[in-house]
Every structure is written in C-alpha cells, then in structure tokens.
Amino acid sequence: MNETIKQFSINDVNLFKDDDSADFALAEIYFLSDGNNAQNCPIPTEVLKRDAKTVLGKFVVAKFDKWVGDVTSHDTEEVIIGYVPMESEVRFVEKDGKTFAVCDAIISKIYSTEVYNLFKEENYRSVSSEFSCSQPNANEMGEGEVDALIVRGITLLGKSVRPAISGANMQIKKFSEKEADEYYLSLNNPLKKFADERDEKLNGKIYKVNKVELKDKSWGDVDKAVLRNKVMSAKNKSILVKDVYLLVESGWEDAPSEHLKYPVMELVGDTFYYNRGALSSALAYAKQENETTVISKVEKLYKKFKLNDKDKEDKMSDIKEKEDVVMAQEETKVDDKEKEVEKKEMSAEEEKEMGCDKAMSDEEESKDEVKEGKEEDSKEEKVEEKSMSEQAKEFAESETDKEYIGKMFSQELKGMVSEILELKKFQETRLELDKTNKLNSIMASVKGDLDEKQFTELQAEGATKTFAELDSFENKVKAFAYEASKGKEKQDDGIMKFAGQGKVQTKAELTADDIFNKYL
Amino acid sequence: MIIRGTPKNKNNFILVDSETAKILHKNGFVPMYIDESGIYYKKNKEILDFMERRIKN
Numbered sequence: 025m026n027e028t029i030k031q032f033s034i035n036d037v038n039l040f041k042d043d044d045s046a047d048f049a050l051a052e053i054y055f056l057s058d059g060n061n062a063q064n065c066p067i068p069t070e071v072l073k074r075d076a077k078t079v080l081g082k083f084v085v086a087k088f089d090k091w092v093g094d095v096t097s098h099d100t101e102e103v104i105i106g107y108v109p110m111e112s113e114v115r116f117v118e119k120d121g122k123t124f125a126v127c128d129a130i131i132s133k134i135y136s137t138e139v140y141n142l143f144k145e146e147n148y149r150s151v152s153s154e155f156s157c158s159q160p161n162a163n164e165m166g167e168g169e170v171d172a173l174i175v176r177g178i179t180l181l182g183k184s185v186r187p188a189i190s191g192a193n194m195q196i197k198k199f200s201e202k203e204a205d206e207y208y209l210s211l212n213n214p215l216k217k218f219a220d221e222r223d224e225k226l227n228g229k230i231y232k233v234n235k236v237e238l239k240d241k242s243w244g245d246v247d248k249a250v251l252r253n254k255v256m257s258a259k260n261k262s263i264l265v266k267d268v269y270l271l272v273e274s275g276w277e278d279a280p281s282e283h284l285k286y287p288v289m290e291l292v293g294d295t296f297y298y299n300r301g302a303l304s305s306a307l308a309y310a311k312q313e314n315e316t317t318v319i320s321k322v323e324k325l326y327k328k329f330k331l332n333d334k335d336k337e338d339k340m341s342d343i344k345e346k347e348d349v350v351m352a353q354e355e356t357k358v359d360d361k362e363k364e365v366e367k368k369e370m371s372a373e374e375e376k377e378m379g380c381d382k383a384m385s386d387e388e389e390s391k392d393e394v395k396e397g398k399e400e401d402s403k404e405e406k407v408e409e410k411s412m413s414e415q416a417k418e419f420a421e422s423e424t425d426k427e428y429i430g431k432m433f434s435q436e437l438k439g440m441v442s443e444i445l446e447l448k449k450f451q452e453t454r455l456e457l458d459k460t461n462k463l464n465s466i467m468a469s470v471k472g473d474l475d476e477k478q479f480t481e482l483q484a485e486g487a488t489k490t491f492a493e494l495d496s497f498e499n500k501v502k503a504f505a506y507e508a509s510k511g512k513e514k515q516d517d518g519i520m521k522f523a524g525q526g527k528v529q530t531k532a533e534l535t536a537d538d539i540f541n542k543y544l
Numbered sequence: 545m546i547i548r549g550t551p552k553n554k555n556n557f558i559l560v561d562s563e564t565a566k567i568l569h570k571n572g573f574v575p576m577y578i579d580e581s582g583i584y585y586k587k588n589k590e591i592l593d594f595m596e597r598r599i600k601n
Contacts, residue, residue, distance in 0.1 A: 061545055062574040087562070097569040098546045098578050099562045153545045154578065165586055166551050166576055176548045185569040188545045 046461050049131045049140060051106065053194040055079060055178050056153045057122040062188035064167035065159065069123050071170060073116060076125035079153075079175040081110040084129050084194075086180035088138050094182040095139060098152060102179060105136035120191050129178070131196070139180065143196045150181040151194045231258050232295040233267045238329045239290055243301030246290045249281075254291055256280050268296055270306055270318045286310060286318050288325070298325065459491040466498045470505035478504060550579045557584040558591065568594075 056076060058069040085102040086095040112128045133140045142149065154176045162168030180194060181187055231254070255264050265272050268289040276283035286306040289296040303322055310318035325331075463486045471479065482501055489497050551557050557576065560568065565575060565583040573591055577584035585591055 056545065063545065063547075063576050065545075065547070089566075096562070096566045098565065098575050098583055100578070100580065100582060101562060154548045155545065156548045162552075164553050164556050166547070166556075179546070185566075186572065186574075188574045192545075 046458075047132065047134060049133055049143070049196050051084075051129045051131050051143075051194050052126060052197045053084070053108075053129050053151055053178055054117070054119070054124045054126050054192050055151055055194075056125045056155075056175070057119075057189050057191065059122050062186075064165075065157070065162075065170050067170045067173070071172065072123060072125055075173045076114045076116075076127075076175070078155075078173070079108050079114060079125070079127050079178070080112065081108065082175055083107050083177045084131065084180065085154075085177050086136070086139050088136075089182070090138070092182075092184075094142065094184070095149075095180050096182050097185045098154065098179050102177075103136075105139045105180065106131035108178070122191065124191065128197075129194070140196075146183075147195050149183075149194050150185070150187040151192050152179045152181055152187050152189070153177075153192070154179055229258055229294070230260050231255075231264060231291070233264065233289070234295050234297050235267070237297050238300055239292065239297040240300045241290060243290075243299055243305055246299065246302070248287055251287060251289075251291060252280055252284060255284075264296065270310075270321045271315065286315075286322075288322070298329070300329075300331070303329075303331065455491050459489075459494065462491070462494050463487065463489075466494065466501055470501055473505035473508050475508070478508065546575050546583075547577050548579070549577055550581075551577050551584055554584075556587055558587050558595075559584055567598075 056067070056072060056079075058067050058072045060066040083104045084106040086105050087097075087099040087102045088094075089096050106129050108127050108129045115126045117124045117126050131140055155173045156176060157170045157173040159166070159168040159170055178194075187193075251268070255261055255268055258264050265276060265284055268287055269284045270286035270288055271284075273283035273285070286309065288298055288302040288306050290299040290302065303325055306318060307322040307326070310322060463483070466486065467479065467483050474482070482504065486494070486497055486501070559582050561582050565585075568585055568591070569575060571594060573585055573594070575583045576586055
C-alpha cells in the first residue's frame with residue numbers, strides 16, 4: 025500500500041481524491057490538427073472541420089509494453105482501451121497557431137488498468153490518429169495534401185516516441201464519475217438545451233384581444249409597421265395574427281409584411297381593439313381587390329358594431345383610409361427584410377390564457393348581443409353568433425391549434441418526461457451498482473481483521489445503507505476492525521481485493537538499443 | 545497521425561514489424577502507413593543509414 029502512495033507526487037492528490045468510478049475515466053483528446061505534419065500530408069482546415077467528426081464512435085487504442093511499463097507506437101497488435109462516444113461532439117480549438125480537433129473519450133479503467141495508471145504518473149500523453157484518406161495529388165512517397173479523411177482510431181503513444189502532429193495529446197479530464205457526469209451534462213444535456221430554447225421563446229409578451237369594444241382613433245395615425253412588429257414579437261402571435269389581420273396567408277412567419285393583410289385592430293396598452301377607420305379602410309381596399317373573404321368578415325364586424333349606416337355616409341373617410349392601407353402595404357414591403365423567422369410555439373399558460381380570453385370574449389359578446397333590441401338585428405346576430413361559433417370550432421380544430429397542443433405538449437413534454445424517467449432509472453441503477461462496489465471495497469479492506477460472524481453482520485448492515493451513508497459506515501467498520509485486530513497479525517487471503525491498487529509495473533532496465541540489438 | 549492502408553508503391557517504403565517500428569519511432573522516424581502486414585516507413589537515405597549502422601553495431 026505504501027509503495028502505491030510513494031509513486032505519486034503531492035500535486036497528484038487532487039487528481040485522485042474523487043476517483044470514484046470503478047469503470048470509466050473521461051479523457052479529452054486533441055487528436056488531429058490542420059496544417060502540415062511529419063509525413064508531409066497537410067490537412068486543410070476545411071477538411072479537418074468537415075471530416076473530424078468521423079472520429080465519433082471510434083476507438084482509442086494502445087499497445088502496452090510490460091517490459092518498459094509504457095505504451096509504444098502504432099502497432100498491428102494494438103488493443104482497445106476506450107472509445108469516443110457517438111453522442112459527444114468534436115470541438116475545434118486554436119492552439120500553437122493550429123486548429124485542433126478535440127473530442128472526449130471514455131477510457132476503461134478495468135480493461136486497460138495499466139494504460140489508465142500511466143495517466144496517474146503523468147496526465148499528458150501524446151496521441152496519433154489513424155485514418156484513411158484521399159490524396160489526389162500525392163507523390164510517389166505518399167506525400168500530398170489530404171482532401172478527405174475518415175478517422176479509424178486514435179493511438180496512445182509512449183513517452184519515448186514523438187507524434188507526427190506536435191501537440192496532439194490526451195489528458196484524463198475527470199476522474200470523478202460525478203464530475204464527469206456534470207461535465208457531460210453541461211455539454212450535451214438535451215434537457216438543458218430544451219430549457220434554454222424554452223427560455224428564449226418565453227421572452228415574448230402576451231397581448232390580449234378585446235373584440236367587444238371599437239376604437240375611433242384615426243387609422244392614419246396608427247403606425248402599421250410598429251403594429252406588425254408588436255404582433256410578431258408576441259408570444260401568442262399565432263393567435264393574434266388571426267384577430268388583428270383579416271387575411272393571413274401561408275408564409276407569414278417568414279415574410280409578415282407580405283402575407284399579413286388588412287389589419288383591423290390597434291394596440292392600446294397590452295390589448296388589441298378593433299378600429300373603426302381600419303374596418304372602413306379594409307372594406308374599401310378588399311372591394312377594390314375583390315377579396316370576398318375579407319369583405320365578408322368586415323361586413324360581419326360592421327353588423328356587429330352597427331356601422332352599416334355610418335359606413336355609407338362616410339365614403340370620404342373610406343377613401344382616406346384606403347390610401348392609408350396602400351401606404352401601409354408599401355411601408356411593410358420596405359420593412360420586410362428586417363424581420364427574422366421565428367418559430368411558432370406557445371406555452372400551456374398562454375394557451376390557457378388565450379383560451380380564457382377567447383371564452384371571456386365570446387361570453388361578453390353574447391351578453392352584448394342579448395342586450396341589443398331589434399328583431400332583425402337579433403336574427404343577424406344569431407347568424408353571426410352561429411358563424412362565430414363555427415369559426416371558433418374551426419379554430420379549435422385548426423392545424424395551428426393542434427400544432428400547439430399536440431407538438432408542444434404531447435411530444436416535447438412527453439419526450440422530456442420520458443427522458444427524466446430514463447435518467448432517474450439510470451441514476452438508480454448506477455447508484456445501486458456503485459453502492460455494491462463501495463460496500464465490497466469497504467468489507468474487503470477489513471476482511472482479515474474481523475471474524476466471520478462480525479464480518480457477516482457488518483456486511484448485512486452495510487447492504488441496508490444508502491450510498492451517501494456508506495462513508496460513515498466505513499468509519500464504523502474500520503473502528504470495528506481496528507478493535508478486533510489489536511494484538512493480532514493481519515490475515516489477508518487477498519480474494520476480495522480489487523485490481524488497480526497495486527503498483528504499476530516498473531520500467532525494465534533495457535534501453536532502446538538493447539531491444540534493437542535483441543530483435544534486429 | 546498514420547494512414548490506415550497500404551502505400552501505392554511499396555518499393556518506396558520499408559515494411560517493418562512492431563518491434564522494429566518501435567525502435568524506429570523512438571529514434572525519430574515517423575511511420576507513414578499501417579496495414580495488416582505491418583508498418584511502413586518512407587525509404588530514404590537517413591533511415592537506411594540508421595538501420596545499417598545499427599546492424600553493424
């Protein structure tokens with residue numbers, strides 16, 4: 025035991041104190057760089073950036089020479105010591121004037137203990153990538169620019185050999201399983217990405233819609249571009265556009281100024297209201313363009329707000345408003361390129377809120393309509409009410425609605441929940457396995473000191489502890505063992521001791537020349 | 545880095561086994577290709593001199 029401690033320097037203590045994973049170590053590998061190399065097969069930066077990802081899912085290999093206690097070089101008998109996870113990502117780092125492709129790798133501690141222990145001696149080892157490549161202009165010696173490559177593996181090199189690419193190296197980054205998990209989560213955690221995306225999308229504002237009040241503000245004074253920007257920046261824009269604009273064409277998200285037509289609402293505070301001038305303007309313009317759908321919608325609104333008579337008397341106003349609409353259309357074309365594409369999504373809250381708003385609006389509308397007096401009006405209102413409820417039904421069944429509820433909550437939320445459950449299951453399995461390993465380790469360390477009865481009792485007690493409780497349990501076991509072993513010579517059959525605790529094979533005294541002479 | 549494959553013109557290369565490759569690599573010679581037969585080093589005066597010198601010793 026003392027020998028094991030002696031081989032490390034004090035600087036390495038921090039490196040190993042949290043080394044609690046029995047299976048894996050996480051390594052960071054600078055495996056390939058652009059520019060020239062010792063073989064005169066330069067790799068252009070664009071080729072590196074395009075093809076470096078072929079390292080994903082490939083192996084980290086090495087040939088360990090027990091005579092010298094180190095790995096060697098490229099060899100036909102290399103063995104796998106780890107792999108680059110498919111789900112990890114290749115990063116590009118500027119170092120020493122070159123662009124390095126960097127990946128993470130998982131190194132097995134159990135099946136490549138000797139290699140893993142090398143990193144405890146010095147946590148920086150050179151590596152060399154093995155790849156197949158295309159070199160259209162290579163000379164007879166195989167020298168020439170690489171125009172495509174596929175990484176086959178990464179070889180860990182011994183201390184005595186120099187890599188073809190200076191600076192290509194591998195370091196164990198995290199010895200602690202917990203830290204390794206955290207590190208990976210920070211890089212690849214899909215839940216974190218999801219949360220970030222959601223956070224971005226939730227930054228918009230929710231605007232309300234009041235369909236029972238009509239505002240009289242001059243439509244010419246309403247800035248249509250600002251109005252459109254407000255709508256497009258809203259979280260509930262997908263619903264707003266259908267209220268604010270009478271004609272919503274496909275592609276409105278990409279080019280709102282082209283596909284959102286006939287605005288009829290103005291924004292007051294955080295609520296949209298119908299505007300008197302906007303309705304006349306939209307009607308006049310729709311008639312000119314023969315947009316029957318729009319005309320029908322406006323006429324319904326006219327009836328709703330009892331504007332028929334006034335409308336007829338107000339032709340001059342119509343003309344003015346029509347001009348405003350035309351101007352607005354022109355303005356929006358100029359403004360078009362400024363708008364960026366936004367994905368349409370909506371949270372449960374806003375959906376609910378809008379549902380409530382809609383319900384409230386409908387209710388208010390109904391009440392409003394009931395208060396109206398004349399029979400003809402009542403008939404018209406009934407027709408309108410029916411029409412509105414049909415619209416509402418259509419709206420509720422529309423693709424947009426399905427997209428919100430179906431895609432947002434059914435898919436994303438279900439996916440998220442399933443992911444959480446999967447992670448929990450994985451965590452539980454992992455903790456159970458680690459607990460068993462740790463308990464075995466604790467019990468193995470005192471096996472020679474306790475009699476069989478004590479040993480069995482303590483082992484049974486340990487099995488009931490949680491992983492977190494094992495630390496205090498270990499102290500208890502050691503205290504028992506200390507008491508029991510006072511005055512006794514320690515018995516150790518070694519059966520339960522783990523590999524990897526012993527000292528690494530010391531270097532043989534053979535020199536390179538000795539080996540050369542021996543084998544050549 | 546090393547290229548996984550066989551050189552087009554083998555006459556321009558020296559094919560060595562693992563042990564020899566180890567010695568050569570330690571002495572600064574960088575392997576060029578590797579396949580199931582062994583490791584290929586570029587054949588040039590420097591490497592030939594080195595090998596000749598070692599054999600004489």
